[in-house]
Amino acid sequence: MSDSSPSEEPKRGDFASKKGEVILRKHEYDGIQEFDQKLPNWWLFTFYFAIAWFVIYWVLYYHTGTYRTDQQKITSRLEQIEDDKSAALASTLANLDNETLINQWATDPEKVAAGEAIFTTNCVACHAADLSATMAVGDQKIPLPGRPLDDGVWEYGSEPLDIFKLINEGTPADAAGYNGARMQAWGQMLSPEQIADVTSFIISKNRKEFGL
Numbered sequence: 001m002s003d004s005s006p007s008e009e010p011k012r013g014d015f016a017s018k019k020g021e022v023i024l025r026k027h028e029y030d031g032i033q034e035f036d037q038k039l040p041n042w043w044l045f046t047f048y049f050a051i052a053w054f055v056i057y058w059v060l061y062y063h064t065g066t067y068r069t070d071q072q073k074i075t076s077r078l079e080q081i082e083d084d085k086s087a088a089l090a091s092t093l094a095n096l097d098n099e100t101l102i103n104q105w106a107t108d109p110e111k112v113a114a115g116e117a118i119f120t121t122n123c124v125a126c127h128a129a130d131l132s133a134t135m136a137v138g139d140q141k142i143p144l145p146g147r148p149l150d151d152g153v154w155e156y157g158s159e160p161l162d163i164f165k166l167i168n169e170g171t172p173a174d175a176a177g178y179n180g181a182r183m184q185a186w187g188q189m190l191s192p193e194q195i196a197d198v199t200s201f202i203i204s205k206n207r208k209e210f211g212l
Helices: 041-064 070-094 098-105 109-122 160-169 192-204
Strands: 011-013 022-025 035-037 134-137 140-143
Touching (some): 098 192, 109 192
Parallel strands (some): 011 022
């Protein structure tokens, strides 16, 4: 049993100095009082270790280059993606020329079907499913933002690789675009092979233009 009675006032002081000692601290604000007792060593060691580890980690993270920041990781990853895309583009173009696009890709049903699927997903909103760049509303034809792809007009080059380049890189930087509308660089979203598929689909829809 404890030697102290329930009515015994706790010892007052500034802080507890030994294990098991309970102190009622001297300060009091608005009738609020505060007890203090010495924390167990395991808790204190954990707390001190956390402080020491924070200081060590902060120095390693920000001043030694041992760890990369999130920004550095993201930048490095983006650079790697760009390198991979450039390598994929170079690999595709190494085996691709105008004749190949016309006589092999545009006559391959699988390539044309793949290109049509990509075109339907990404290009119809501006160029229409029939490549006319118009949308039928009742008896009227409403023009869409994109350029018609079935009228034989190829402002940025009429060769298959010119079309490939336009899709990949978008409207040239020094061009105003079609009625002020500029096409984005789809190479940021599509692989070189997918762009070649789309090119083959467009060629297949302009058979006379490309001698098919």
